[in-house]
Amino acid sequence: MNKLKWIFCISLVSVCLLAACGAVRNRIVLPDAGDVEKVTVTGGGISLAVEDAGEIAELLQRMGRARDTGGMSIHDRPLAEDVLQIDFEFLQGGTSVAFLYQERGKTLLEQPYQGIYRVDAELLDDLLEQGETG
Numbered sequence: 001m002n003k004l005k006w007i008f009c010i011s012l013v014s015v016c017l018l019a020a021c022g023a024v025r026n027r028i029v030l031p032d033a034g035d036v037e038k039v040t041v042t043g044g045g046i047s048l049a050v051e052d053a054g055e056i057a058e059l060l061q062r063m064g065r066a067r068d069t070g071g072m073s074i075h076d077r078p079l080a081e082d083v084l085q086i087d088f089e090f091l092q093g094g095t096s097v098a099f100l101y102q103e104r105g106k107t108l109l110e111q112p113y114q115g116i117y118r119v120d121a122e123l124l125d126d127l128l129e130q131g132e133t134g
Contacts, residue, residue: 026115028066028068028111028114029114030060030063030064031088033056033060036088036090037089037090037091038089039086039087040086040089041086042085043082043084043085044083046132048127063109063123065119066117067118068115069117072116073110077112078110080101080108082102083099083100084099084100084124085098085099098110099111099112100123100124101124102124106118107124
């Protein structure tokens, strides 16, 4: 009977560890708002430049809510149509890029070779609206 309890305990621990490993998702890695001098959004017929520190912080905060899809980013640019390119220019020099698009009814944020993340559709809608009015 004692041996059966040990086997049960070891099995239970193994299942818990395997379940925990499968639940681990990558978080999107975004720059600190204070390090970003300018954000440029292009594509979809718009061109939008954001230089206000508060607006940059809000955009990064909204992007930071992205949830990992588990999808792999294996291209420099997504193959989807109507892609918004989001370029970050840093105060200390250098740039970074992300892409925002819709695919199969989902709004996705992709960092080349890092990952694909799901975001709320309002983020895309708001950027498109700002680009049209700004």
